[in-house]
Amino acid sequence: MSMLDRDGPVPLYVQVAEVIQEQIISGQLLAGEAIPSEAAMEAEFDIARTTARSVARELRRRRLVHTIQGEGTFVGPLGVPRAKQTRALHTIIANDIVARIRRGELRPNRAIPSEKALMRRHGVAKGTARRAIADLRERGWVFTVPYRGTYVSDLEDWPDELSLVE
Numbered sequence: 001m002s003m004l005d006r007d008g009p010v011p012l013y014v015q016v017a018e019v020i021q022e023q024i025i026s027g028q029l030l031a032g033e034a035i036p037s038e039a040a041m042e043a044e045f046d047i048a049r050t051t052a053r054s055v056a057r058e059l060r061r062r063r064l065v066h067t068i069q070g071e072g073t074f075v076g077p078l079g080v081p082r083a084k085q086t087r088a089l090h091t092i093i094a095n096d097i098v099a100r101i102r103r104g105e106l107r108p109n110r111a112i113p114s115e116k117a118l119m120r121r122h123g124v125a126k127g128t129a130r131r132a133i134a135d136l137r138e139r140g141w142v143f144t145v146p147y148r149g150t151y152v153s154d155l156e157d158w159p160d161e162l163s164l165v166e
Helices: 012-025 038-045 049-061 089-102 115-122 126-139
Strands: 065-068 072-075 142-145 149-152
Touching: 012 038, 012 049, 038 049, 038 115, 049 065, 049 072, 089 115, 089 126, 115 126, 126 142, 126 149
Parallel strands: none
Antiparallel strands: 065 072, 142 149
């Protein structure tokens, strides 16, 4: 989660729009892909639903996205072909956690987000969140302590992955 300045002069919706704009510019979000849902923005940035709605409006104002009623908000102008979901959701979630581990947001021997937190952040079912955690465990990024939680593995136990799993 990026650090939002909750007390500064720039409205939260503008700050979150800047984060998503940066994801579009950097290629993390590609033309035709959906930006995070209002529910996902609420969970990720700890903002109100109305603030999340304003984020989409701001990104539309900047001509970075378009909204299709009942389907979501997508990168690029109306009519851009919609991206097919090429990777399984559990893989996307697992890769997101790996990226957060590598950036130091999630530290060795500290808990990763719970299944419930992953469900909220990514708008997925419990089974999908559970599968993402299982993937991470199989790859060596995390270990689970029964009845305690799942924790980031020690640095020396991290896999020698050069890239994220597709």
